[in-house]
Amino acid sequence: MADIRILVTGGTLDKEYNQLDGELVFTKTHLTDILTQAKCTVDVAIETVMLKDSLHMVDADRELILERVLAAPEDKVVVTHGTDTMPETARLIGPRANGKTVVLVGAMVPYSFVNSDALFNLGCAFSAAQLLAPGAYITMNGKVFASDNVRKNRQKGEFETLD
């Protein structure tokens, strides 16, 4: 059993540039590369659940993510996720987290870009997963949000509380 399980679901964080057609696509997760660059020594298990743009996620996708959270042997789970519907998945997991601390996190700019926020956000998620009480949370923009009090402001491209 690892200390933290990372459930990869896709999102901007893992998108890369396909030089043949000029589109941003998913080919694989970059989490191993990211944690190597981060010199992370936490014992981590990485599990790719799906590689999806969160705009394309349907209810069955969110149920599958919840299922993988609950199936994890670890108590601390980081879920990488597209930003557009991250709050929706967090709200699903929150009341059913069953004693686990689940932190959803993503990026506004892919890891493969020069100016990505992926590493910073993932750092926020790692501390949060280790320090927070059971429940579901989002770490974006340097802040920690409870799953029942967060939305993405799409005009600003930033996360904020509901009130």
Next chain:
Amino acid sequence: MADIRILVTGGTLDKEYNQLDGELVFTKTHLTDILTQAKCTVDVAIETVMLKDSLHMVDADRELILERVLAAPEDKVVVTHGTDTMPETARLIGPRANGKTVVLVGAMVPYSFVNSDALFNLGCAFSAAQLLAPGAYITMNGKVFASDNVRKNRQKGEFETLD
């Protein structure tokens, strides 16, 4: 008053390459650039206390850092610091943190390098500063260390607990 004060003291994180002599030097802190890349929306005050390699810090430097911690109007303080003597400064601040949550953080590879761990580490520090009880801590390698139970293993270039 900001939500988090960042006290900059130097260390590998802020070193840059001087192309005229090929040496790594300090010219200024990169914290503003880093927080912009991170899309951080936390209200932050950045204060440069010194720009030193932590191997060159003397007792007076550590006392000055503690003084600036205590003078901060904010309760949450992140101190960027060279890794070599970071545990020593944390041990000084720990028992004298006076109700503040102080998180020391640095990098093994400068922010100006392609493969820097600076953003990840700083993300860890931001969550930790917001979530931990008063006291002094170190966030490195994805882990959170209490100030009285941490050392740098210089052979491995990693932080670990004493026991």
Next chain:
Amino acid sequence: MADIRILVTGGTLDKEYNQLDGELVFTKTHLTDILTQAKCTVDVAIETVMLKDSLHMVDADRELILERVLAAPEDKVVVTHGTDTMPETARLIGPRANGKTVVLVGAMVPYSFVNSDALFNLGCAFSAAQLLAPGAYITMNGKVFASDNVRKNRQKGEFETLD
């Protein structure tokens, strides 16, 4: 009068990530940033003619590029251009270059990505513009192609001679 005129027309080289909608878009050219990073001391004039994906270029666009080539006070002209129809524009300019050395160049991966080929390709173009006889050329993949003997192999994402 500068030594080299750069006519910017768009293409992958100048595309950036729009974090609000996740699309690759044009906002401005990065040529000044690129030449600063390159520590280029050649006297350069940068002129943005258009910012287009070359798949969307029509005949009038190519005529406009030719017109700006011929209007340039400089004898050496570098044209940044999307790769998909770069050979077509080169073929138009070649026979009408009117004593100027014109080098078309682009990138398979945008400058804003970690692993961009933009800087290398532009370096190739700079030497070529200074060393070649009048006419039109393409520098891609480390090679120098004459305007009448080059095509893009879209399966490989590479430039090659016709024979």
Next chain:
Amino acid sequence: MADIRILVTGGTLDKEYNQLDGELVFTKTHLTDILTQAKCTVDVAIETVMLKDSLHMVDADRELILERVLAAPEDKVVVTHGTDTMPETARLIGPRANGKTVVLVGAMVPYSFVNSDALFNLGCAFSAAQLLAPGAYITMNGKVFASDNVRKNRQKGEFETLD
């Protein structure tokens, strides 16, 4: 036989950060990584002659580089070299190039840094090696210098002609 031989001699271009002691060191050449990023399809042979800071090169080092130039089966040779004494090595090779086109090139900022000029300079060298008449040359700062009319201006960190 390749089309271009690259003789690696060290210099800033290939320096990397040693995170254990904070020093810039040589461990291996990055030329293969650089040419992969550059999407270079030229047939290239890479030969590491030495990995030295050019300030530490002695006459025997320069003679060895010349010897490897002359031993190359290829007519086009790119020599990666530290910038500080690059003109000195170019002057040695120039009159003894024996029908080969030899282009010396380096970087002011290591390839492993975010803002390196290595890719641009190497692109300049590749075109120059393919287009120039036999002799020795330097490509730095976007310019092409003959081996008998070039010096490094150390105050500016730039290459310039003697006159």
